Amino acid sequence: MSDSRFDRRTLLKTAVASLVALPCASLVRRAEADELPHLSEQDSLAVAMGYVHDAHKVDPNKTPQYKPGSFCHNCVQLTGKEGDTWRPCNLFPGKTVNKDGWCKVWVIKPGAKPG
Ligand code: SF4
Structure with a gap:
Protein backbone atom coordinates (compact mmCIF):
# COMPACT_ATOMS: atom_id res chain seq x y z
CA MET A 1 0.00 0.00 0.00
CA SER A 2 2.74 2.48 0.87
CA ASP A 3 4.56 1.53 -2.34
CA SER A 4 1.42 2.39 -4.29
CA ARG A 5 1.19 5.83 -2.60
CA PHE A 6 4.88 6.41 -3.22
CA ASP A 7 4.37 5.61 -6.91
CA ARG A 8 1.43 8.01 -7.12
CA ARG A 9 3.43 10.70 -5.32
CA THR A 10 6.40 10.18 -7.65
CA LEU A 11 4.10 10.24 -10.66
CA LEU A 12 2.46 13.46 -9.43
CA LYS A 13 5.84 15.13 -8.81
CA THR A 14 7.07 14.09 -12.25
CA ALA A 15 3.90 15.42 -13.89
CA VAL A 16 4.18 18.77 -12.05
CA ALA A 17 7.88 19.05 -12.90
CA SER A 18 7.08 18.37 -16.57
CA LEU A 19 4.35 21.01 -16.60
CA VAL A 20 6.82 23.57 -15.21
CA ALA A 21 9.72 22.49 -17.43
CA LEU A 22 7.91 22.64 -20.79
CA PRO A 23 7.08 26.38 -20.75
CA CYS A 24 10.57 27.12 -19.36
CA ALA A 25 12.22 25.22 -22.22
CA SER A 26 10.01 27.09 -24.68
CA LEU A 27 11.03 30.44 -23.16
CA VAL A 28 14.71 29.47 -23.33
CA ARG A 29 14.39 28.53 -27.03
CA ARG A 30 12.52 31.80 -27.70
CA ALA A 31 15.20 33.81 -25.88
CA GLU A 32 17.93 32.02 -27.82
CA ALA A 33 16.26 32.83 -31.16
CA ASP A 34 15.81 36.47 -30.10
CA GLU A 35 19.50 36.71 -29.23
CA LEU A 36 20.80 35.26 -32.49
S1 SF4 B 1 17.45 30.86 -45.97
FE1 SF4 B 1 17.07 29.37 -47.60
S2 SF4 B 1 17.03 27.37 -46.57
FE2 SF4 B 1 16.80 28.96 -44.98
S3 SF4 B 1 14.58 29.18 -44.72
FE3 SF4 B 1 15.23 30.72 -46.22
S4 SF4 B 1 14.92 29.72 -48.21
FE4 SF4 B 1 14.92 28.11 -46.66
Whole structure:
Protein backbone atom coordinates (compact mmCIF):
# COMPACT_ATOMS: atom_id res chain seq x y z
CA MET A 1 0.00 0.00 0.00
CA SER A 2 2.74 2.48 0.87
CA ASP A 3 4.56 1.53 -2.34
CA SER A 4 1.42 2.39 -4.29
CA ARG A 5 1.19 5.83 -2.60
CA PHE A 6 4.88 6.41 -3.22
CA ASP A 7 4.37 5.61 -6.91
CA ARG A 8 1.43 8.01 -7.12
CA ARG A 9 3.43 10.70 -5.32
CA THR A 10 6.40 10.18 -7.65
CA LEU A 11 4.10 10.24 -10.66
CA LEU A 12 2.46 13.46 -9.43
CA LYS A 13 5.84 15.13 -8.81
CA THR A 14 7.07 14.09 -12.25
CA ALA A 15 3.90 15.42 -13.89
CA VAL A 16 4.18 18.77 -12.05
CA ALA A 17 7.88 19.05 -12.90
CA SER A 18 7.08 18.37 -16.57
CA LEU A 19 4.35 21.01 -16.60
CA VAL A 20 6.82 23.57 -15.21
CA ALA A 21 9.72 22.49 -17.43
CA LEU A 22 7.91 22.64 -20.79
CA PRO A 23 7.08 26.38 -20.75
CA CYS A 24 10.57 27.12 -19.36
CA ALA A 25 12.22 25.22 -22.22
CA SER A 26 10.01 27.09 -24.68
CA LEU A 27 11.03 30.44 -23.16
CA VAL A 28 14.71 29.47 -23.33
CA ARG A 29 14.39 28.53 -27.03
CA ARG A 30 12.52 31.80 -27.70
CA ALA A 31 15.20 33.81 -25.88
CA GLU A 32 17.93 32.02 -27.82
CA ALA A 33 16.26 32.83 -31.16
CA ASP A 34 15.81 36.47 -30.10
CA GLU A 35 19.50 36.71 -29.23
CA LEU A 36 20.80 35.26 -32.49
CA PRO A 37 22.24 37.80 -34.94
CA HIS A 38 20.53 38.41 -38.25
CA LEU A 39 22.23 36.74 -41.20
CA SER A 40 24.02 39.30 -43.36
CA GLU A 41 23.39 39.20 -47.10
CA GLN A 42 27.16 39.70 -47.39
CA ASP A 43 27.98 36.56 -45.35
CA SER A 44 30.03 34.26 -47.63
CA LEU A 45 27.62 31.32 -47.32
CA ALA A 46 24.64 33.66 -47.79
CA VAL A 47 26.23 35.00 -50.99
CA ALA A 48 26.94 31.47 -52.23
CA MET A 49 23.31 30.47 -51.55
CA GLY A 50 21.90 33.67 -53.04
CA TYR A 51 20.20 34.61 -49.75
CA VAL A 52 18.28 37.89 -49.66
CA HIS A 53 16.16 39.39 -46.87
CA ASP A 54 13.34 40.14 -49.32
CA ALA A 55 12.43 37.46 -51.87
CA HIS A 56 10.72 40.09 -54.03
CA LYS A 57 14.20 41.39 -54.90
CA VAL A 58 15.26 38.11 -56.54
CA ASP A 59 15.67 38.49 -60.30
CA PRO A 60 14.20 35.30 -61.84
CA ASN A 61 16.19 35.94 -65.01
CA LYS A 62 19.46 35.73 -63.07
CA THR A 63 18.27 33.10 -60.61
CA PRO A 64 16.30 30.38 -62.43
CA GLN A 65 15.92 28.36 -59.19
CA TYR A 66 13.61 31.06 -57.83
CA LYS A 67 9.90 30.30 -57.97
CA PRO A 68 7.44 33.15 -57.35
CA GLY A 69 5.76 32.74 -53.98
CA SER A 70 8.75 31.06 -52.36
CA PHE A 71 9.86 32.62 -49.07
CA CYS A 72 11.71 31.50 -45.98
CA HIS A 73 8.38 31.36 -44.13
CA ASN A 74 7.17 28.53 -46.38
CA CYS A 75 10.52 26.70 -46.54
CA VAL A 76 11.06 23.39 -44.77
CA GLN A 77 14.40 24.62 -43.36
CA LEU A 78 12.94 27.46 -41.27
CA THR A 79 12.49 26.81 -37.56
CA GLY A 80 11.50 28.97 -34.61
CA LYS A 81 8.19 30.56 -33.77
CA GLU A 82 5.55 31.03 -36.43
CA GLY A 83 4.91 34.73 -36.96
CA ASP A 84 8.36 35.98 -35.86
CA THR A 85 10.06 38.15 -38.48
CA TRP A 86 13.57 36.76 -37.81
CA ARG A 87 13.82 33.02 -37.29
CA PRO A 88 16.54 30.35 -37.24
CA CYS A 89 17.26 28.37 -40.42
CA ASN A 90 18.89 24.94 -40.46
CA LEU A 91 21.19 26.09 -43.26
CA PHE A 92 22.65 29.01 -41.30
CA PRO A 93 23.23 27.81 -37.73
CA GLY A 94 23.69 30.53 -35.13
CA LYS A 95 21.92 33.16 -37.26
CA THR A 96 18.36 34.15 -38.03
CA VAL A 97 16.90 34.81 -41.47
CA ASN A 98 14.02 37.05 -42.46
CA LYS A 99 10.70 35.24 -42.88
CA ASP A 100 10.26 37.05 -46.21
CA GLY A 101 13.74 36.10 -47.41
CA TRP A 102 14.82 33.40 -49.82
CA CYS A 103 17.84 31.36 -50.92
CA LYS A 104 18.66 28.73 -53.56
CA VAL A 105 18.13 25.88 -51.08
CA TRP A 106 14.44 26.74 -50.68
CA VAL A 107 12.19 23.65 -50.49
CA ILE A 108 8.51 24.04 -49.74
CA LYS A 109 7.43 23.03 -46.26
CA PRO A 110 5.00 20.08 -46.32
CA GLY A 111 1.46 21.40 -46.26
CA ALA A 112 2.51 24.97 -47.13
CA LYS A 113 1.42 26.84 -50.23
CA PRO A 114 3.71 29.20 -52.14
CA GLY A 115 2.85 32.80 -51.48
S1 SF4 B 1 17.03 27.37 -46.57
FE1 SF4 B 1 14.92 28.11 -46.66
S2 SF4 B 1 14.58 29.18 -44.72
FE2 SF4 B 1 16.80 28.96 -44.98
S3 SF4 B 1 17.45 30.86 -45.97
FE3 SF4 B 1 17.07 29.37 -47.60
S4 SF4 B 1 14.92 29.72 -48.21
FE4 SF4 B 1 15.23 30.72 -46.22
